[in-house]
Structure formats: structure tokens, C-alpha cells
Amino acid sequence: MIKSILFLWEFLKGLWITAKHFWINIFFNFLKLIGFKIKDKGSVTIQYPEERKEIAPRHRSLHRILTREDGSPRCVACMLCMTVCPSECIYVEAEEDPNIEIQKRPSKFIIDISRCCFCGFCVEACPEDALRMDTNIVELAEYKKEELIYELDELVKISNNKTQMPNLK
């Protein structure tokens, strides 16, 4: 019985902590409601679809293929990315390039995002700096699995669409 009475102090302390959180948060939420800009006080929730957290510059997101100045993809179909990929989601088929300097170019370059584990090995392996994962596109959900298989022209198109990637050089 005495032990139970001693618990009472701890019960009151617990109630005090939650009540403190309640009133402090209510105060700051009210300030936010009437238009004060306060960060890190009140709730820490980010209201996702309207409000987004900034993605770190060294993040890894959807791939893109960079182009040369004439618009052709930089890829020389060396198959290094295809070889290094741990989840085997890249498939490259080579064909002859008319330019004698380049010699090889991809006729097919397919990335199956549904298999990709976003390790970034393909980016590190690429000798031509043709493949990068800095597009800021992280919402990759689709209704059909086929829509997650990205072909060469799509990957190039992502690279040309600058509006989606504000921090891209």
C-alpha cells in the first residue's frame, strides 16, 4: 500500500509532462495559425503532399542518361553498369556507331526500376559519366509494373527536362 502511494508522485509527474507538452504545443500551434513563422516548435509534422522536405544534394533517385552536345546519348555501351549491377536490372544491347571516334552506341538501354535497389554502383562504374542518379524524382509508384521499365529514350528525356530538377547542373 505504501509503495502504491509512492507511485502517486510519479503518476502526477507523468501527467505534468503530458500537460506541459499539450499547452506548449497548443500555444505554438495557435501562433502558427495566426500567421507567425515558427520552425521546430509545436508539431514537427511535415504535411507531405503540400510541403516537402528538401532532398540532400548527394541523394540517389531515378536514373537519367546524359547527352553529348549534338543530343546523342553519351553511353558507349561498354556494359560496365550491366556487369556491376547487383540486382541485374540493367540491360544494354550495343550497335555500331557511324562516328569512327565513338565506335559503339546502345541500341537498347533498359532499366527495370522495380528491381533496382538504388545502390548507385552503375553511376560509379560508368567511364563516360553517361549515367547519373540525381533527378530528385523519388515518387516512382505506378499502377502497372510495365510502367516501371524505363527505356533509353525515356531516360534521355528525363535528362532534358530541366524543370523537374532545379538543382541540376
Add this chain to the structure above:
Amino acid sequence: MLLDILIIAIKVILGLSWLLTLTLILTWVERKESAVVQDRIGANRASILGFRIFGLFQPFADAIKMMFKEDFVPPFSNKLLHTIAPFLSFFFATVTLAAIPFGDEITIGSKIIPLQIARMNIGLVFILAMFSLGIYGVIIGGWASNNKYTLLGGMRGTAQIISYEIALGLSLIGLIMIYPSLELNEIVKYQGDLLFGFIPKWGVFLQPLGFFIFLVAGMAETKRVPFDLPEGESEIIGFYTEYSGMKFGLFMMTDFVEVVLISALLTTLFFGGWQVPYLYSDGFHLPWGGSIILNKWIVTILQVLAFNLKVAFFCWLLILARWTYPRYRYDQLMSLGWKLLIPLSFVNILGTGLILILI
């Protein structure tokens, strides 16, 4: 005669709509308060035509969901009892509202209308009896579902009720010794007097120990978290495992109705009910001299407002306690009830008796 029946009917409708509206709001308060306590925002997405109003439409969305869900009665259950149980639970919780005074009498023409649905001279006993009967909904629901977890929940409910109902009743005996009436409006009227000339004679000042015991036992009465043994959502799913749709909704609403009623009872018995300190039927009379004379309608409105404010405060406190404490274990609850609350309430009765003899 017909007029009396009409007045009673209007009072019943008004009282029930007060109770159910408060219950509806409490489901929203429960979400929001838990969120604010945990540094979150809480449900705010339910909207009508793009208007959100802090998620105040959430209770309506919940109600619509409950109503349109399939009402599944399991084939192995006892159909009749399975159907009756939620109604029993809800009825016995709601009917206690009848004895709670919202304010003093109002006079229209020659009619004196008490702001209380039924003015019974056994009001307090009636409330305690109905609260005790309410557990039958839990036990019958657990039994009729014919599922071992629901049965366990029902049995735990029984064990819980015999542990705290005695303390709940005993904690009020000291109060009845001081205010010699069982009629709640009379009890509230006694609390309008002043102690030593300036402290209002509220139950909490005269019976602090009784108030504490009643608060703990009342929390157990609501079957919510520190004492949610019949439900126990983390171990057994509880007595309403086999319920769905609005029948489950009724059980859920019973909890909130009980929160409102325990708050109303705490207010009525220990915090002066509709009494505002120093406010008498003709205005404020401050103990250090000076008085403000008010119209009697304004006084009535102030008293009803005071009652509602106190109820709101206790609803807030009970929900805060629900989001602060972890659950009591089965044996811990029983040792709390039998070894702490009941001896303490005996101490309270003895102490009150001694002081009454000495004075």
C-alpha cells in the same frame, strides 16, 4: 398534464443531444489531444468542399464509415445476446444522464422547470446502479460471441468491476455524510455555501481523498487505457472482437459517453456542479464586500456555462490521463482496487465521521 409530458420530452431530447454531441466532439478531441501531446498534428484531412476546420468533420466521416460497414454476426455466436449486448451497454451508460442537474430551476409563467431530466430523491444510488448494470453489456457481449478472447475480455471486465465498484461507492459515503441528501441538485445547492467565509463548500475541498478515489475509480469505470482490461488491444482484442459496423460503434461510443458522464458526476459531486463561486440567484456577492446584481436569466446562463466548462475540463483531464499512462496488469488492477482504494475509502469515511463528531 400534457404540458408536463411535453416538457419532459423536450428535456430528454435536449439532454440526449447534448450528450451525443459532446460524445461526437470527444472522438475528435481524443485524436487531436493525443496528437498535440505527442508533438503531432492529428487528423486534419477530412474535408467537405475543401473546408477542413481542423478535421472537425472526422467524427462524421467515422460515423458514416461505421454505418455503411457490414454488420457481421458470426454463425457460431448466440444471435440474440450478440445483438442485445451493445444496446445494453449503451443504454445503461446513457440513462444515467437523467439524474444530472445542468442548472437550477427556471420559471416560465407559473411553471417551475428544473434543469434536470428526472428529479429523483435517489439520484446518486440510481447512477451507481446503472453504472454497475452497464458491465452486463461487456459480459454478455464477451459470452455471446463464443470466442475465447472475447470471453477472456468479458471475464476481465467482471474482475475489474468488482475491484473498483466498491471503492466507487465507498468514496461517496463521506460525501453523503456531509451533504445529507442523495438528490444531486440538493448536493449542488449545499455546495453553494462558503467555508470560513471565502472558500466555496465544494466537495473537493471537503473531501480531497474521496475525490481522488472517485477519480481513479471513475477512470476504471470508463474502461479506457489505464484500466482497459476488458479491451486490452495489445494482448487479447477484447470483448468486441466479433463485432463490426455500428454495433462496434455503439461499444466505442459507450466509452466516450462514460467519459462525459464521469466528468459530469465529478463536476456535480466535487466541483460544485452548476455553482459559480460567489454567484447567488440575484448576482455576485463577494465575501470581501461589494456585489454585482444580475438578471436571473443571465445567472442561469452563467450557471449552465460553468457546468459545461467544468465538464469540458474533466473530459480533457481524463483524455490526458488516457494518453499518459500505460495499462495496469490484471493482478495490479485488483491489488490497486482491493488493497489501496478500498482501505483508503474506509480511512476517508472514518476521518469524515471523526471530524463531524468533533465539530
